[in-house]
Amino acid sequence: MSNLPNSIPQPAWWQLLSWIADPLGFQDTYRQKYGDIFTMHLSGLGAFVLIGDPKMIQEIFNQDAKQFDIGRGNKIAEPLVGRYALMMMEGDRHRRERKLLMPPFHGERLQIYSQQICQLTKQVASQWQVGQPFIARTSMQKISLAVIMQIVFGLSEGKRYQQLSTLLADWLDMIDSPLRSSMLLMPFLQKDLGEWSPWGRMKQRQRQIHELLLIEIAERRALGDRGQTDVLSLLMAARDEQGQAMTDEELRDELMFMLFAGHETTATTLAWAFYQIHRIADVREKLLGELDSLGESPNLMEVVQLPYLSAVCQETLRMYPVIPTLFARITKSPIAITGHQFDADTYLMPSIHLVHNREDLYPEPKQFRPERFLERQYSPSEYIPFGGGSRRCLGYALAQLEIKLVLATVLANYQLALVEDRPIKPQRRGFTLSPAGGVQMVMTRKNE
Template identity: 70%
Template sequence: MSSQLPNRITSPPWWQLLNWIADPIGFQEKYSQKYGDIFTMRLSGLGSFVVIGNPQVIGAIFSQDSHFDVGRANKLAEPLVGRNSLMLLDGARHRRERKLLMPPFHGERLQTYALAICSITEQVASQWQVNQPFVARTAMQQISLEVILQIVFGLSEGERYRQLKPLLTEWLDMTDSPLRSSMLFLRFLQQDWGAWTPWSQMKRRQRHVHELLQAEIEERRNNLDEGRTDVLSLMMAVRDENGQAIGDEELRDELLTILFAGHETTATTLAWAFYQIHQQPDVREKLLQELDSLGENSSPMKIAELPYLTAVCQETLRMYPVIPVLFPRITKSPVKLGGHLFEKETTLMPSIYLVHYREDLYPNAQQFKPERFLERQYSPNEYFPFGGGSRRCLGYALAQLEMKLVLATVLSKYQLALAEDKPVKLQRRGFTLAPTGGVRIVMTGTKQKSVVLQKVVG
């Protein structure tokens, strides 16, 4: 059993880095065809990463997460989310923070958030004009940003809300192409060379966001309102076993983590869903029939249980993983996986993309087929759009609920069509992958009958 890193790509590390930034999907396709489902890439300035597309090996990693450090492998994200983000923590501190942060994202809290999601979607969609094309991803960003501001930050009006909304959009749009994203990967670009440089503009916007969030946190601390149900208020109220609350800096960094992890990703996935639904009339027809079968006065939680709607969301997440690989794992001691011995300090990178496109798991993987999720159950190491093990995305239930309710609200009330009859390609957007051009859509009309959403009773 060799302790050498397996199947090392031989091209220069700087060349590998440029290709990884420009086209991480093409990069993985090329080298998985050459080497199989485990290979090693070396990225200039960042080190070596063992990319893993083998479900059994990934399952073994998920089941022994305590043997790996993940937080320190996520250093690249620190300039965006801050050093106190859950993404950058390991060990006891990670377990403590995760336990404290979990309650607002699950259970009955989701019912409270469901009505707000439907209402926000209605507000944004009501501005669309018949026969006026719009960019689906931009519209979905408006919805998902409003969801973050209202449900997570607890802001829906006032001066702070008015300042944060455009500021957050501008900040996120600073990495909207592979070229502009490169400053997250190339350390020499992370220099403040004056107000005109992208990095200093990014840091200036970040400082402004920090100041606004800090002011909001201080105001809440001074005016406690136990009736509030937004995520920030719930996070501020929670205490660990020693009676300790989450500190201001931690709260601020977690809010930014939720913003980056929940806003961009959900908007992108929804744009892909609208693209596939309107590219395939049979999928759209089945979805509309299922929504119509509910009749009127359906509660949002009933809508979220619809099997075909759920399968459409699952298949979208399978085909278009928003990040091409999971958080890297650094081995804390030597570990044997998949016939390889990995020494201490080896960085392993499970690939969502390589597993989600395996023909043995997903026949005709390049085709959009929601039925596959109705026909079989996939294990957590065969399908993991939100990651796995102890690092599974905290907000996955809220993200899935948002996807389903946005699709149901829009499709039951508006007739849409693709504005362009051409395939849409992927492109890098920061650490994520998004549709190039954002998917152009046109509203062709409205419907008389729609799924009327009624307040959940009880």
């Protein structure tokens, strides 16, 4: 194959297994050997050029979106999120739908959610009992799912939402280990052999979720446009260039993806934040001191602007990328990027992990040190937890708001501790990476 830099020579099946088992260790190994750019070959999936050089990534972000295909590179996620999810789209359709979906996730609309995020956090935390261990990630998932349900449907209560939450959490737990995740990355394992086969169970759960979503869509259609501003209402009111509305199947896939992308990632990041805050006493004390400085019942907009809280959030996202790389940018024609010549149809994959672990940008990168974000500014290609360019994460503002408000609410009202004082490693959970075991914690006191 031509123009693929630093091809890893090991057999493609071996590379695939290593990528599934430990995508971060895999990248560390080959960065040591090849530096900032190398090509992995994954059996059945193809060749991917991994990139850890911010200059090159900046050039990719700056290119006209028309230079790359991106949606078709995400095809592997189709069995999970469906054919009509935003991440699968290309070109004008992608641009149009992104524009449509932007308002509920930005600006003033976000402020409206702030109060709800704090209330939902207190609701979930009220179930913790002094001395009884709980899994931080599971609690965080309850909060983030309720928040995204509110944004997507305008509601997070009632029987259907309860059913939907339970099914979604259950469904995603089915891929919470490298072994179980392998079904997603090895399409030949995707055999629906009924209830007793892992893929069959996944598919059955997914059908149940689809059914609930379709019932919700039908009810909304019957009710008609009532001027609501939730994501479903916006999608239902949208018309394409020919004046066509979205079909039920299109709406269903879009909802499924928003629910999935909008809560898994945030829950995982929060679990990591709790882990580090309770592992390093100094970080916790600084955070508590900063929160205290705002006095009783602080203004929530002041809370989200606190510098140390923001730095803790940034450092968590730096150290624990929820996905190991950005979406692949597939070249549509031959292209030169920072002196590298690539053929058409090359899969370029900017790597969050490679960039965030550069010694020149982040000295001692394996240390959790929020102060680094107070000491210097990073450019949009030196710090990429939410990607960039035409595909930058749609929910980046919501995610950061939510992480800060949940942390502040919990720290101000509850005293927690880690159940075990041992290092926790990232582990594959489908396409994402999550703390192994979900971080066991215990409440030691509730502040009066």
